[in-house]
Amino acid sequence: xxxxxxxxxxxxxxxxxxxxxxxxxxxxxxxxxxxxxxxxxxxxxxxxxxxxxxxxxxxxxxxxxxxxxxxxxxxxxxxxxxxxxxxxxxxxxxxxxxxxxxxxxxxxxxxxxxxxxxxxxxxxxxxxxxxxxxxxxxxxxxxxxxxxxxxxxxxxxxxxxxxxxxxxxxxxxxxxxxxxxxxxxxxxxxxxxxxxxxxxxxxxxxxxxxxxxxxxxxxxxxxxxxxxxxxxxxxxxxxxxxxxxxxxxxxxxxxxxxxxxxxxxxxxxxxxxxxxxxxx
Numbered sequence: 001x002x003x004x005x006x007x008x009x010x011x012x013x014x015x016x017x018x019x020x021x022x023x024x025x026x027x028x029x030x031x032x033x034x035x036x037x038x039x040x041x042x043x044x045x046x047x048x049x050x051x052x053x054x055x056x057x058x059x060x061x062x063x064x065x066x067x068x069x070x071x072x073x074x075x076x077x078x079x080x081x082x083x084x085x086x087x088x089x090x091x092x093x094x095x096x097x098x099x100x101x102x103x104x105x106x107x108x109x110x111x112x113x114x115x116x117x118x119x120x121x122x123x124x125x126x127x128x129x130x131x132x133x134x135x136x137x138x139x140x141x142x143x144x145x146x147x148x149x150x151x152x153x154x155x156x157x158x159x160x161x162x163x164x165x166x167x168x169x170x171x172x173x174x175x176x177x178x179x180x181x182x183x184x185x186x187x188x189x190x191x192x193x194x195x196x197x198x199x200x201x202x203x204x205x206x207x208x209x210x211x212x213x214x215x216x217x218x219x220x221x222x223x224x225x226x227x228x229x230x231x232x233x234x235x236x237x238x239x240x241x242x243x244x245x246x247x248x249x250x251x252x253x254x255x256x257x258x259x260x261x262x263x264x265x266x267x268x269x270x271x272x273x274x275x276x277x278x279x280x
Contacts, residue, residue, distance in 0.1 A: 059076070059158060063155070064155040065154045066154075077161075084096070090124040091116075092114065094112035134151075134152075137150050163259065164264070166259060168196065169196065170195075171276035172277055175274065194207055213230060223255065225254045226251050229252060
């Protein structure tokens with residue numbers, strides 16, 4: 001699988017450095033399968049401790065700041081590998097350099113895309129990016145869960161995720177793409193456009209934002225060929241109908257597709273397309 005593309009419209013949202021102090025919660029019986037007999041009940045962190053944090057796609061579940069916990073928007077994640085850190089704040093994607101030495105992870109200045117989203121995702125994004133920048137953070141790994149804790153007690157709660165399948169996944173549309181530019185959906189359409197591929201039936205079906213639709217779908221060699229969609233004929237608000245017309249035009253022909261963990265991108269030959277994220 002190819003790595004996710006780096007953000008193409010960088011801003012200076014985050015010019016701080018982030019230091020993660022990795023405190024891995026290792027099993028007690030780790031030294032050649034023998035009991036050390038320390039009796040302390042605590043786990044030490046060796047030089048390889050950072051390996052439990054790096055190379056893992058961590059879904060952001062929630063963020064606790066000033067004693068208040070907020071659930072993360074769909075698609076928020078953090079990944080640290082190959083000298084890079086990347087992720088999604090809740091609306092915009094971000095990237096930064098990353099250096100891992102033993103149990104220390106240092107992230108360079110972050111660069112992000114510059115989309116505007118609905119009020120709640122943007123509010124979460126502001127707090128999440130600020131918490132990441134206000135290091136150092138202490139990282140605690142317990143099986144498939146990661147908690148990053150700031151010096152003032154703010155905490156980011158994350159869970160290790162498996163890759164999503166093309167088939168049977170409810171893909172929620174998050175943005176429209178035109179070349180290198182991604183535009184978020186209108187607020188009225190946020191969360192309302194989605195689609196699911198059915199391998200057995202050879203179809204794709206879902207919602208265009210207002211009306212439900214279904215179409216034939218043939219998948220081969222990284223491309224999806226769709227037949228003309230059949231849809232219901234309800235009338236909705238202007239922004240919903242505008243989104244629906246754009247999606248209806250796109251979902252009629254041959255599209256390249258690429259899955260990056262829990263995200264999918266569908267792109268036509270003229271560079272127009274969409275991005276979507278897997279819903280739980």
